[in-house]
Amino acid sequence: MTTKVWAIRAAEVDRGGSAVSSQELSKYLNREYVEMREAILEYLKHDLFKPKYDLSFYEFRDLTQERLKHLAKGNFISCFDHINNPGRFFAGMEALTYVDYSITIKCGVHYTLAGGAIALLGTRKHHNKYLPLLDSGKLPGCFAMTELGHGSNVMGIETTAVYDHARKSFVLNTGSDLASKVWIGGASQYGRLCTVFAQLTVGGDYKGVHVFVMRIRDDEGKLCKGVRIEEMGHKMGMNGVDNGRIWFNNVVLDRDSLLDRYASIDEQGIYHSPIKSIPARFGAMVGALSTGRVCIAQSAVDACKLGLTIACRYSSDRPQFGKRKIGSYLTHKRRLAPGVAQTYALHLIMIQLKGLVNDRHDPKKIHNLSSGLKAAATWTRVDVLQKCRECCGGMGLLSENQIGGMIVDMNVDVTFEGDNTVLMQQVVKGILTKGITKPEPIQVRNYSTEELLQALKYREDVLKYRLLQLGDLDANQDTCVDLGWAYADYLTAENFFKEVQRAPPALRDTLEELAVLFALEKMERNAVFYVCDGVIDADGLEKLRQRVNDQCNVVSGADGEHLNILCEGFGIPEHLITAPIAKGWRDFHTSPEIGAKM
Amino acid sequence: MTTKVWAIRAAEVDRGGSAVSSQELSKYLNREYVEMREAILEYLKHDLFKPKYDLSFYEFRDLTQERLKHLAKGNFISCFDHINNPGRFFAGMEALTYVDYSITIKCGVHYTLAGGAIALLGTRKHHNKYLPLLDSGKLPGCFAMTELGHGSNVMGIETTAVYDHARKSFVLNTGSDLASKVWIGGASQYGRLCTVFAQLTVGGDYKGVHVFVMRIRDDEGKLCKGVRIEEMGHKMGMNGVDNGRIWFNNVVLDRDSLLDRYASIDEQGIYHSPIKSIPARFGAMVGALSTGRVCIAQSAVDACKLGLTIACRYSSDRPQFGKRKIGSYLTHKRRLAPGVAQTYALHLIMIQLKGLVNDRHDPKKIHNLSSGLKAAATWTRVDVLQKCRECCGGMGLLSENQIGGMIVDMNVDVTFEGDNTVLMQQVVKGILTKGITKPEPIQVRNYSTEELLQALKYREDVLKYRLLQLGDLDANQDTCVDLGWAYADYLTAENFFKEVQRAPPALRDTLEELAVLFALEKMERNAVFYVCDGVIDADGLEKLRQRVNDQCNVVSGADGEHLNILCEGFGIPEHLITAPIAKGWRDFHTSPEIGAKM
Ligand SMILES: Cc1cc2nc3c(=O)[nH]c(=O)nc-3n(C[C@H](O)[C@H](O)[C@H](O)COP(=O)(O)OP(=O)(O)OC[C@H]3O[C@@H](n4cnc5c(N)ncnc54)[C@H](O)[C@@H]3O)c2cc1C
Ligand SMILES: Cc1cc2nc3c(=O)[nH]c(=O)nc-3n(C[C@H](O)[C@H](O)[C@H](O)COP(=O)(O)OP(=O)(O)OC[C@H]3O[C@@H](n4cnc5c(N)ncnc54)[C@H](O)[C@@H]3O)c2cc1C
Known part of the structure; x- marks a missing residue:
C-alpha cells in the first residue's frame, strides 16, 4: 500500500479567502486528554490492529482477545478511572471505534461494564482485589444483567441470590431457562470474572436487584462449580465478541461477593442500605452505570466521523457523467453535509455529557441526557452510515472501505445499553x-x-x-x-x-x-x-x-471539497483511515488475497 | 430442531367474528404460476439450501456455486423464458430470496443478466448456441457492463471493440485501468461465458455501446487469451457471489459475437441498425434489459415478507415488562403494521409490472415503472428490515434469525441495477x-x-x-x-x-x-x-x-396477532422460515456448534 497524502487539504482550498484550518478545528474538537489520545492513536499502529476481513468465527474472536491483551499492555485504560477520573476513562475508549467495533465492545464489556460495576457499585475491598487484574487484562470480565425473558425490563429479572447466614454465603440460582443470562459478552470463551445481577433475599425478605461479583472460570479456564455456559451463536456482525449464555445452579458466593456500595450485609447477617425503597435502590445502582451508555453514544459519533471522512473524500474525487464530481450533485450534498453537521453537533454535546459524568453531576440529569443522546446518536449513526454507503455506490460495499463493516457490526447499538x-x-x-x-x-x-x-x-x-x-x-x-x-x-x-x-x-x-x-x-x-x-x-x-x-x-x-476540511477536523489519523477509496480510488487494485489493496 | 406448528393461526384469532383466512390471502397473492412456485419451494427443502453461517469466504462461494448447479437440475428457470414467457421466468426466480441473497444474485447474474442479454439482445444463432448451456448450468455466465470509472453512466464506458473486416473479427481492449470491468458477478472464480458492453467502431465510424458475447474461461477453467481477471475483494455481505474485475487486451472475437438484434454487421463489413441515433439505440438495448431491475425489486419485497413474518411472530409472542406482549406497544405497531401494508401494496403492483413485461408493453412505461418501483421497493426494504430487526431486540441480531443476514447481504440492492x-x-x-x-x-x-x-x-x-x-x-x-x-x-x-x-x-x-x-x-x-x-x-x-x-x-x-395472519398470507413455507424466534423463542437454546438451535 503506497501511502499518499490526501490531495485536498485545508490550505489548498480557497474558502472565499478565509480557509479554515482543519488542524485548528481538530484541536478544538479534540481538546481533552490530548496527549493520551495521541498516544493511543499511535499505539494502534501496531500490526495487531490492522483490519482483517476473512477470519473464521473463532479466529476473529482470538484476534479480538489478542487485541484486548495488547491494549491492556499499553496502560491507557484503567478501571480506577471510573472513580478517579471518568473523563480520562472516556478518552481511553474513544479511539477504538476507528479500529473495529468488536474490540470496542470487548473493551466495553471488560473495562466499562464489568470494571465499572465493580468500581462504582463495589467498595475498596472489591477495587483492590479485582481492578488491577482487570486493568492488566489478566482476568477477563463479563457483565451479566440480561436474561432470556428479561431484556429491557431489568427489574423483572429472575435469577435469585439467597443469603444463607449459616454459611455467610449467597446461593445463586437461575431457576427456569427464561432466567438464564443471555448475550453476555465475553462469557462464551474467555471470561473468568463476572458481575451478576440477581434478586436478593435476606432472611426471607426480598430486597430487590443487587449485583454480585464472582468467578465463572478458574485460572485454568475451567468452568466454576454450578456454572453452565453456552455459545450464543453467529451474529450479523461484531462476531469478535464471544457472547454467551449462563446458567447458575446453586452457586455459592461468599459474603464479599455483594457489591456493597448501596447495600451491605453485616457480620450478623443484617441487611443495610441507605436507600430504603427497592425501586429507588435499583435506580441508584443502575444510574451509577451510565458510563456504558455514554461510550456507546460516543462510538456512534466516532463511526459517523470515519464514515463521513471516507465518503466525503471519495465523493469529491469521483466523477460520474463526464468530469462532474458526484460530490457536486445536490442529492449528494443533501446526504453528506447534514451528517457532518450532526456529527459536529453530537461530538460537542458529548463533551458536555462526559463533563457532567466526570463532575458527578446530578444523576437524574445525567440519566436523561445520556439516554436521550444514546438514542439520538445511534439512530443518527444508522442514518448517516447508510447514506455514506449509498453515496459511495458499489465501492461502499467493499469491506476494505470500512463503511459497510461499521453498518454491519454496529447495528446492535440501537438495542444494547438500553433499546x-x-x-x-x-x-x-x-x-x-x-x-x-x-x-x-x-x-x-x-x-x-x-x-x-x-x-x-x-x-x-x-x-x-x-x-x-x-x-x-x-x-x-x-x-x-x-x-x-x-x-x-x-x-x-x-x-x-x-x-x-x-x-x-x-x-x-x-x-x-x-x-x-x-x-x-x-x-x-x-x-x-x-x-x-x-x-x-x-x-x-x-x-x-x-x-x-x-x-x-x-x-x-x-464538489464537496469543503466537507473534507471539516472531516479532517475530526482528527482521525491516516493510518486508521484504511479505506482505499479515501486515498485515491483510481489506484484501486485487487490482489489474489481477499480484499482490495492499494 | 423440533418442528412446531406456529401457534397463532388464522382460525384461532377472533377477528371481530370474521377471521380472514390466511390461506385465501395467500392464494390471492400468489396466484401466478402456482404449481411451479410450489414445486420450487418444495425443491428448496434439499439440504443444500439449509442456512450456513460460518463458512469461509471461499467455502461460501463453493456452496453458492453448488446451489446454482443443483437449481439448474430442477429445470425451473429457463433463459428461453425471457423470450417465450417472461412471467414464468420471474416466478422461477422469486423463491430464492427466502434462501439467501447470494444465490438469488448468483442466479440473477447467470440467468437474468447473462441469459437475458443473450436472449433479448441476441438472435437465434446466439440462443441456440448458448441458452441451453446456461439453462443446464454447464456454462456459468457473467454480465460485464460496469467499469471502474463508469458505474451509473453506462453510456460513458471506455472498453473498445473495433471491427477488423480483414479478419471478420472484433478486437476488444480495456485501455486504461479506469475502463476495466468491475464488480462482475461470477467473474472471479466460476464464470466462463461473458456478455460484455463496449464502444463499437466499424470502419472508423463510432457506433456507440454494443453488447458482445464471449468466453472468458475455457472448458478447463483456464483464462482465455487476452483476458485478465482479479478478485474484487471481501464485501460487507453477499460474499457467496464471486465478483471480479476484468481487463481485455486485444481479445479477438468473431463476427457472431455481436448480439445483433438491434445492430449487425454484414458479410461486407457494413454496419446496419434499424435505430439510427446512437442514444436511441443504446436506450433500446438497455430498455430490453429491465428484467434484472424487476427481479431486484421483487427480491426486496420478498425480503420484507420474510422479515415481517419473523418479527411479527416474535413480537406477538414475547412479553416484556410483565405479561404484556411487545407487539401490543404502539411503537411496535407503528413499526410493523405499515411495513406489512407496504409489502402487500408493493407485491400487488409488482404483479402488474411483471404483467407489463410479460405482455411486452410500451418499453418507456416499463422503464419508468420498473425504475421507480425498484428504487421504492429497495428503499422500503432498508427501512422495513431495520425496523424488523429493532423490533426483535437482541434476538434480531442472531444470524439464525434471518433478518440481520438480509440487512447485510441486501444492502447492495439500492445501488446495483441502477443506483x-x-x-x-x-x-x-x-x-x-x-x-x-x-x-x-x-x-x-x-x-x-x-x-x-x-x-x-x-x-x-x-x-x-x-x-x-x-x-x-x-x-x-x-x-x-x-x-x-x-x-x-x-x-x-x-x-x-x-x-x-x-x-x-x-x-x-x-x-x-x-x-x-x-x-x-x-x-x-x-x-x-x-x-x-x-x-x-x-x-x-x-x-x-x-x-x-x-x-x-x-x-x-x-398484541399484533392479526399481523401474523397477514404475514401467513405471504405464503412462505415453514421450512424456509428457519428463524428460531419465529417458532417459539422460549425454547431457544444454543449448541457447541455456532448458531442457535431449537
Ligand atoms: C450483541 C449483544 C451484546 C450484548 N451484551 C450484553 C452484555 O454483555 N451483558 C448484558 O447483560 N446484556 C447484553 N446484551 C443484552 C442487551 O442489553 C439487550 O438485548 C437489550 O437490553 C434489549 O433487550 P431484549 O433483547 O430482550 O429486547 P426486549 O426488551 O425484548 O425488546 C424487544 C423490542 O420490544 C420493544 N419494547 C420493549 N419494551 C417496550 C416498551 N415498554 N415500550 C415500547 N417498546 C418496547 C423494544 O423497543 C424492542 O424493539 C447484549 C445484546 C446484544 C444483542
Ligand atoms: C455487489 C455488486 C455486484 C455487482 N454486479 C455487477 C455485475 O454483475 N455486472 C455489472 O456490470 N455491474 C455490477 N455491479 C455494478 C453496479 O451496477 C454499480 O455499482 C452501479 O451501477 C453504481 O455504479 P458505481 O458503483 O460506479 O457508483 P457511481 O455511479 O459512481 O455512483 C456513486 C454515487 O454517486 C451518485 N450519483 C452518480 N451520478 C449521479 C447523478 N447524476 N446525480 C446524483 N447522484 C449521482 C449515486 O447516487 C451514488 O450515490 C455490481 C455492484 C456491486 C456492488
Whole structure:
C-alpha cells in the first residue's frame, strides 16, 4: 500500500479567502486528554490492529482477545478511572471505534461494564482485589444483567441470590431457562470474572436487584462449580465478541461477593442500605452505570466521523457523467453535509455529557441526557452510515472501505445499553415531571440563530405540554419518541451555538455554518410540526427547503471539497483511515488475497 | 430442531367474528404460476439450501456455486423464458430470496443478466448456441457492463471493440485501468461465458455501446487469451457471489459475437441498425434489459415478507415488562403494521409490472415503472428490515434469525441495477415530458378511499408542475427524488385499491384496511406537503396521526396477532422460515456448534 497524502487539504482550498484550518478545528474538537489520545492513536499502529476481513468465527474472536491483551499492555485504560477520573476513562475508549467495533465492545464489556460495576457499585475491598487484574487484562470480565425473558425490563429479572447466614454465603440460582443470562459478552470463551445481577433475599425478605461479583472460570479456564455456559451463536456482525449464555445452579458466593456500595450485609447477617425503597435502590445502582451508555453514544459519533471522512473524500474525487464530481450533485450534498453537521453537533454535546459524568453531576440529569443522546446518536449513526454507503455506490460495499463493516457490526447499538425506543420513553418520564404551561406561540421568519434555537426549544415545550394534556403516554408512545428527539435536538443545538461563541475566532464562522445547518435540517425534518403549529407558513417552508439546500451548498463547497476540511477536523489519523477509496480510488487494485489493496 | 406448528393461526384469532383466512390471502397473492412456485419451494427443502453461517469466504462461494448447479437440475428457470414467457421466468426466480441473497444474485447474474442479454439482445444463432448451456448450468455466465470509472453512466464506458473486416473479427481492449470491468458477478472464480458492453467502431465510424458475447474461461477453467481477471475483494455481505474485475487486451472475437438484434454487421463489413441515433439505440438495448431491475425489486419485497413474518411472530409472542406482549406497544405497531401494508401494496403492483413485461408493453412505461418501483421497493426494504430487526431486540441480531443476514447481504440492492438516486432522476425525466397544467387545489377531510387516492395523485401532479416551473432539475434534485416517490406511491396505492375490488369478497375488508393504512402512512410521511398545500390543516394533521395510530391498531390486533395472519398470507413455507424466534423463542437454546438451535 503506497501511502499518499490526501490531495485536498485545508490550505489548498480557497474558502472565499478565509480557509479554515482543519488542524485548528481538530484541536478544538479534540481538546481533552490530548496527549493520551495521541498516544493511543499511535499505539494502534501496531500490526495487531490492522483490519482483517476473512477470519473464521473463532479466529476473529482470538484476534479480538489478542487485541484486548495488547491494549491492556499499553496502560491507557484503567478501571480506577471510573472513580478517579471518568473523563480520562472516556478518552481511553474513544479511539477504538476507528479500529473495529468488536474490540470496542470487548473493551466495553471488560473495562466499562464489568470494571465499572465493580468500581462504582463495589467498595475498596472489591477495587483492590479485582481492578488491577482487570486493568492488566489478566482476568477477563463479563457483565451479566440480561436474561432470556428479561431484556429491557431489568427489574423483572429472575435469577435469585439467597443469603444463607449459616454459611455467610449467597446461593445463586437461575431457576427456569427464561432466567438464564443471555448475550453476555465475553462469557462464551474467555471470561473468568463476572458481575451478576440477581434478586436478593435476606432472611426471607426480598430486597430487590443487587449485583454480585464472582468467578465463572478458574485460572485454568475451567468452568466454576454450578456454572453452565453456552455459545450464543453467529451474529450479523461484531462476531469478535464471544457472547454467551449462563446458567447458575446453586452457586455459592461468599459474603464479599455483594457489591456493597448501596447495600451491605453485616457480620450478623443484617441487611443495610441507605436507600430504603427497592425501586429507588435499583435506580441508584443502575444510574451509577451510565458510563456504558455514554461510550456507546460516543462510538456512534466516532463511526459517523470515519464514515463521513471516507465518503466525503471519495465523493469529491469521483466523477460520474463526464468530469462532474458526484460530490457536486445536490442529492449528494443533501446526504453528506447534514451528517457532518450532526456529527459536529453530537461530538460537542458529548463533551458536555462526559463533563457532567466526570463532575458527578446530578444523576437524574445525567440519566436523561445520556439516554436521550444514546438514542439520538445511534439512530443518527444508522442514518448517516447508510447514506455514506449509498453515496459511495458499489465501492461502499467493499469491506476494505470500512463503511459497510461499521453498518454491519454496529447495528446492535440501537438495542444494547438500553433499546432506543424504550430509552426515549424513559427520557420522557424523566423530563415530563417538571410540569409546563402552554408555551407562547412563536413565528420564524428569517431562520436567524435566535429563531432557530427558539424553534427547537418550542417544539420540545409544545410536545411536553401536549403529552401532559393527552395524559395517556401509552396510547401516544409515538409522540413520546418525538419528544425524546426534541429534547436531545434542542440541547444539542443550544450547546452547538454556545460552542460557536466559545471557539477561537478563526473557527467561529465555520462552526456557525454547521450549527445553522444542524438546526435548519432538524426544523426541516419536523416541518410538519412547525407548519401545523403556525411557526412557519407554506411560503416559509419553501424558504426552509431552499435555505437547507443553500446551506448544504455552502458547507460542502462546489464538489464537496469543503466537507473534507471539516472531516479532517475530526482528527482521525491516516493510518486508521484504511479505506482505499479515501486515498485515491483510481489506484484501486485487487490482489489474489481477499480484499482490495492499494 | 423440533418442528412446531406456529401457534397463532388464522382460525384461532377472533377477528371481530370474521377471521380472514390466511390461506385465501395467500392464494390471492400468489396466484401466478402456482404449481411451479410450489414445486420450487418444495425443491428448496434439499439440504443444500439449509442456512450456513460460518463458512469461509471461499467455502461460501463453493456452496453458492453448488446451489446454482443443483437449481439448474430442477429445470425451473429457463433463459428461453425471457423470450417465450417472461412471467414464468420471474416466478422461477422469486423463491430464492427466502434462501439467501447470494444465490438469488448468483442466479440473477447467470440467468437474468447473462441469459437475458443473450436472449433479448441476441438472435437465434446466439440462443441456440448458448441458452441451453446456461439453462443446464454447464456454462456459468457473467454480465460485464460496469467499469471502474463508469458505474451509473453506462453510456460513458471506455472498453473498445473495433471491427477488423480483414479478419471478420472484433478486437476488444480495456485501455486504461479506469475502463476495466468491475464488480462482475461470477467473474472471479466460476464464470466462463461473458456478455460484455463496449464502444463499437466499424470502419472508423463510432457506433456507440454494443453488447458482445464471449468466453472468458475455457472448458478447463483456464483464462482465455487476452483476458485478465482479479478478485474484487471481501464485501460487507453477499460474499457467496464471486465478483471480479476484468481487463481485455486485444481479445479477438468473431463476427457472431455481436448480439445483433438491434445492430449487425454484414458479410461486407457494413454496419446496419434499424435505430439510427446512437442514444436511441443504446436506450433500446438497455430498455430490453429491465428484467434484472424487476427481479431486484421483487427480491426486496420478498425480503420484507420474510422479515415481517419473523418479527411479527416474535413480537406477538414475547412479553416484556410483565405479561404484556411487545407487539401490543404502539411503537411496535407503528413499526410493523405499515411495513406489512407496504409489502402487500408493493407485491400487488409488482404483479402488474411483471404483467407489463410479460405482455411486452410500451418499453418507456416499463422503464419508468420498473425504475421507480425498484428504487421504492429497495428503499422500503432498508427501512422495513431495520425496523424488523429493532423490533426483535437482541434476538434480531442472531444470524439464525434471518433478518440481520438480509440487512447485510441486501444492502447492495439500492445501488446495483441502477443506483436509486439516479433512477429517481431518470423516472422524473421520463414522466415530466408529458407536460401538466396547474392542478386544482383539493382538500382532504375524512381520509376516505377517494380522498386518499386523490391526495396521492395530487402530490405527484403538484410536484411535476412545480419542477416544470422551477425548470432547473439539477438545482432541485431533492424535489426530483420526491417526485419519483410520489409517482411510485400513487401507482402503488391506485393499484392496491383496484385489487380490493378485484379480490374475492371474503378478502376485501382486510385488503382495504391495508390499502388504507398504506395510503394514510404515505400521507403522513409527506404531511409537510399536504399541510403546506392546504390539503389538510393543523387539526386535520392531528386527525391524520390518530387515524394512522387507529389503523395500526386495527391492522395489528391487540398484541399484533392479526399481523401474523397477514404475514401467513405471504405464503412462505415453514421450512424456509428457519428463524428460531419465529417458532417459539422460549425454547431457544444454543449448541457447541455456532448458531442457535431449537
Ligand atoms: C450483541 C449483544 C451484546 C450484548 N451484551 C450484553 C452484555 O454483555 N451483558 C448484558 O447483560 N446484556 C447484553 N446484551 C443484552 C442487551 O442489553 C439487550 O438485548 C437489550 O437490553 C434489549 O433487550 P431484549 O433483547 O430482550 O429486547 P426486549 O426488551 O425484548 O425488546 C424487544 C423490542 O420490544 C420493544 N419494547 C420493549 N419494551 C417496550 C416498551 N415498554 N415500550 C415500547 N417498546 C418496547 C423494544 O423497543 C424492542 O424493539 C447484549 C445484546 C446484544 C444483542
Ligand atoms: C455487489 C455488486 C455486484 C455487482 N454486479 C455487477 C455485475 O454483475 N455486472 C455489472 O456490470 N455491474 C455490477 N455491479 C455494478 C453496479 O451496477 C454499480 O455499482 C452501479 O451501477 C453504481 O455504479 P458505481 O458503483 O460506479 O457508483 P457511481 O455511479 O459512481 O455512483 C456513486 C454515487 O454517486 C451518485 N450519483 C452518480 N451520478 C449521479 C447523478 N447524476 N446525480 C446524483 N447522484 C449521482 C449515486 O447516487 C451514488 O450515490 C455490481 C455492484 C456491486 C456492488
